Amino acid sequence: MANMKMQKNPMPEQDPVVRAGNFDEVALGYSAEAAMDEAKRCLNCKNMPCRSGCPVAVRIPEFIAKVAEGDFEAAYQIVTSTNSLPAVCGRVCPQEKQCESKCVRGIKGESVGIGRLERFVADWHMANAEKKDPVVPASNGHRIAVVGSGPAGLTCAGDLRKMGYDVTVFEAFHKAGGVLVYGIPQFRLPKEIVAAEIDNLVAMGVKIVNNAIVGKSETVDELFEDGFEAVFIGSGAGLPQFLHIPGENLLGVYSANELLTRVNLMKAYRDDYDTPIKRFHRVAVVGAGNVAMDAARVAKRLGAEHVFIAYRRGRDELPARKEEVEHAEAEGIEFQLLNNPTRILAGEDGHVTGIELQRQELGEPDAKGRRSPVPVPGSEWVLDVDTVVIAIGTSPNPLIRNTTKGLTFTRKGGIEADEGGKTAREGVFAGGDAVTGSATVILAMGAGKAGAKSIDEYIKSKK
Amino acid sequence: MYKVVTKRFLNDAKTICLFEIEAPLVAKHAQAGQFVIFRLDEQGERVPVSVAGYDREKGTVTVMVQAAGRTTRMLHTVEQGDYISDFVGPLGKATEMEGLQKVCVVGGGVGCAIAYPIAKEMHERGIEVTFIAGFRSADIVILKEELKAVSDKLIMCTDDGTYGEKGFTTVFLKNEIEANIAEGKPQFDRVIAIGPDIMMKFLADVTRPYGISTIISLDPIMVDGTGMCGGCRVIVGGETKFACVDGPDFDAHQVDFDSLLKRAAFYKDEQDEAAKHICKITGGKRNG
Numbered sequence: 006m007a008n009m010k011m012q013k014n015p016m017p018e019q020d021p022v023v024r025a026g027n028f029d030e031v032a033l034g035y036s037a038e039a040a041m042d043e044a045k046r047c048l049n050c051k052n053m054p055c056r057s058g059c060p061v062a063v064r065i066p067e068f069i070a071k072v073a074e075g076d077f078e079a080a081y082q083i084v085t086s087t088n089s090l091p092a093v094c095g096r097v098c099p100q101e102k103q104c105e106s107k108c109v110r111g112i113k114g115e116s117v118g119i120g121r122l123e124r125f126v127a128d129w130h131m132a133n134a135e136k137k138d139p140v141v142p143a144s145n146g147h148r149i150a151v152v153g154s155g156p157a158g159l160t161c162a163g164d165l166r167k168m169g170y171d172v173t174v175f176e177a178f179h180k181a182g183g184v185l186v187y188g189i190p191q192f193r194l195p196k197e198i199v200a201a202e203i204d205n206l207v208a209m210g211v212k213i214v215n216n217a218i219v220g221k222s223e224t225v226d227e228l229f230e231d232g233f234e235a236v237f238i239g240s241g242a243g244l245p246q247f248l249h250i251p252g253e254n255l256l257g258v259y260s261a262n263e264l265l266t267r268v269n270l271m272k273a274y275r276d277d278y279d280t281p282i283k284r285f286h287r288v289a290v291v292g293a294g295n296v297a298m299d300a301a302r303v304a305k306r307l308g309a310e311h312v313f314i315a316y317r318r319g320r321d322e323l324p325a326r327k328e329e330v331e332h333a334e335a336e337g338i339e340f341q342l343l344n345n346p347t348r349i350l351a352g353e354d355g356h357v358t359g360i361e362l363q364r365q366e367l368g369e370p371d372a373k374g375r376r377s378p379v380p381v382p383g384s385e386w387v388l389d390v391d392t393v394v395i396a397i398g399t400s401p402n403p404l405i406r407n408t409t410k411g412l413t414f415t416r417k418g419g420i421e422a423d424e425g426g427k428t429a430r431e432g433v434f435a436g437g438d439a440v441t442g443s444a445t446v447i448l449a450m451g452a453g454k455a456g457a458k459s460i461d462e463y464i465k466s467k468k
Numbered sequence: 469m470y471k472v473v474t475k476r477f478l479n480d481a482k483t484i485c486l487f488e489i490e491a492p493l494v495a496k497h498a499q500a501g502q503f504v505i506f507r508l509d510e511q512g513e514r515v516p517v518s519v520a521g522y523d524r525e526k527g528t529v530t531v532m533v534q535a536a537g538r539t540t541r542m543l544h545t546v547e548q549g550d551y552i553s554d555f556v557g558p559l560g561k562a563t564e565m566e567g568l569q570k571v572c573v574v575g576g577g578v579g580c581a582i583a584y585p586i587a588k589e590m591h592e593r594g595i596e597v598t599f600i601a602g603f604r605s606a607d608i609v610i611l612k613e614e615l616k617a618v619s620d621k622l623i624m625c626t627d628d629g630t631y632g633e634k635g636f637t638t639v640f641l642k643n644e645i646e647a648n649i650a651e652g653k654p655q656f657d658r659v660i661a662i663g664p665d666i667m668m669k670f671l672a673d674v675t676r677p678y679g680i681s682t683i684i685s686l687d688p689i690m691v692d693g694t695g696m697c698g699g700c701r702v703i704v705g706g707e708t709k710f711a712c713v714d715g716p717d718f719d720a721h722q723v724d725f726d727s728l729l730k731r732a733a734f735y736k737d738e739q740d741e742a743a744k745h746i747c748k749i750t751g752g753k754r755n756g
Contacts, residue, residue, distance in 0.1 A: 179507055244696065
């Protein structure tokens with residue numbers, strides 16, 4: 006008999022006051038008892054609506070059934086048969102918009118905590134499973150290059166390796182993981198988890214070359230000359246967008262990318278690392294997506310007394326996940342909604358002293374149904390801050406665009422590719438943010454998966 | 469890991485040191501005017517430094533680094549045969565030389581190390597090179613022989629007159645420009661100036677009234693060097709550019725020097741503080 010409780014088992018969390026002062030993970034994860042109890046809420050629907058909501062098609066009811074039985078390793082094996090990075094997905098996927106949004110239990114009450122269960126089985130495996138060398142599929146002799154070691158690249162690499170391909174991943178940074186290591190903070194996705202997932206891929210035979218900037222150290226043409234038969238580009242959306250308002254180059258204005266990279270990848274929050282970060286006291290983060298929430302919560306943890314989110318629309322329009330907004334609010338992040346920045350102010354020495362905001366009212370819904378902000382004339386006011394973080398999105402990195410012939414690009418700079426990742430150039434496939442512009446980890450993983458399938462078909466068609 | 473094949477101090481004061489690093493991927497594509505980013509070890513910061521030379525066959529890249537902050541001082545303690553953890557590039561665009569015939573290259577201090585490969589490349593292409601190299605004093609002068617070999621005319625000067633001519637590069641540049649006019653010789657079709665930001669600002673002021681195209685190479689604060697962090701923003705002709713991908717070379721007459729100078733000093737307090745905490749026993753070797 007299914008567990009008919011209306012609510013999910015709550016996720017144990019660090020106390021908000023305590024966690025706002027440390028970088029340890031906020032969500033602590035289910036216990037085995039809680040996981041089994043939660044798993045029993047699943048009705049094991051025959052048509053698996055949840056699975057249709059998953060970009061990498063995890064066999065959700067099957068793995069949950071194994072959790073309910075207490076066979077966590079079997080559950081893990083089911084998850085990893087389609088998902089190379091379950092510990093990551095269990096933490097950062099917007100399940101409420103994907104698998105969980107399709108869950109029948111969500112019609113009346115809360116959906117099954119699918120993400121929490123996925124995280125549980127991945128963590129359980131990491132902590133308890135007997136350390137076995139993973140199965141290394143024999144090489145089929147075909148070499149594939151993957152550009153970028155973020156979620157798209159890693160997924161593509163993992164899937165291709167499982168099919169027998171000889172895969173080399175090229176990463177521009179000194180550490181693999183892409184946005185998982187430079188972007189998403191430690192307290193939301195511990196870097197040890199990412200490292201373990203990557204180690205797993207390496208143990209499977211995926212080669213990773215760090216400090217290799219395709220487009221600079223090597224071009225796509227040279228990869229082909231070197232004997233790679235296909236190239237998957239998952240170079241992400243690395244280029245930060247700015248507002249183009251006066252004062253954006255003043256001292257104390259960061260892109261979210263810069264703040265997050267300094268802290269997450271370069272560990273500026275730790276005394277034993279050399280990368281510097283300014284001490285700040287009052288911080289305004291412009292934007293309200295997940296990255297803005299991450300930046301705000303990082304700023305708080307670095308000791309800022311007040312951290313504000315400045316966003317031009319209202320609460321109902323906040324693009325960040327509800328959970329992230331709730332976490333941010335609990336930690337004391339202050340929301341200045343319906344306020345659009347018009348300029349950034351500084352003293353004589355060029356250091357930021359404030360940000361001018363203009364109040365907004367919500368107008369008619371736009372094409373996507375989102376109500377557009379309408380400025381209230383003469384309503385400008387100044388919020389005193391010493392630091393401004395711009396977190397309004399990123400664009401695809403132009404390095405590949407500037408150095409690779411034969412590709413076509415969208416108006417926004419993304420590589421044009423079909424659903425399978427096929428680009429205008431033979432043998433070149435692309436996916437993730439490099440194609441779509443900034444989106445989510447799981448969509449990038451889905452694109453990596455599709456890319457791997459297309460590359461496999463392409464190689465086979467050549468024979 | 470990247471092996472230090474050669475290490476050699478370039479001046480008596482040991483302020484600037486040459487490192488030849490084994491980095492085949494970087495060596496394959498490096499060109500004059502580009503830069504690399506290095507990191508000493510796991511706790512190290514990412515520091516950009518210009519390419520001073522490369523040997524494609526050997527697979528090595530040479531950089532010349534002045535001990536300024538904590539990391540560069542620690543780098544100076546790395547010995548020949550040691551390894552550093554990261555060395556990535558080449559980054560940025562190469563210096564444009566297409567169609568040039570007569571160029572004045574001006575280097576200030578360690579800027580001469582960056583200007584040297586540019587002058588060398590131009591010299592090899594048959595471009596007439598006048599090189600003005602300025603230093604504070606004799607004990608920090610570098611590349612005396614090398615600069616002579618790549619210049620049609622070399623002017624070495626020091627602020628205090630202890631080596632070469634006495635005076636600032638700005639004065640000698642103006643003299644050369646005026647001499648071209650007075651003697652009816654063709655004017656420089658470009659001035660390339662590399663050195664402290666403040667020197668480049670004044671050199672830009674020298675060439676502006678003559679309308680001589682002037683390029684400067686910038687090295688602002690940056691993290692990744694691939695356009696990702698936006699920390700290296702510079703205002704050029706009223707537009708925001710990223711020095712790492714749009715530069716590092718920019719039109720000196722369009723650069724907003726006021727903003728550049730302020731941004732470069734942003735982490736000065738942190739840098740000064742960090743430099744105080746270099747281990748005095750190991751001389752800067754971590755866990756040494």
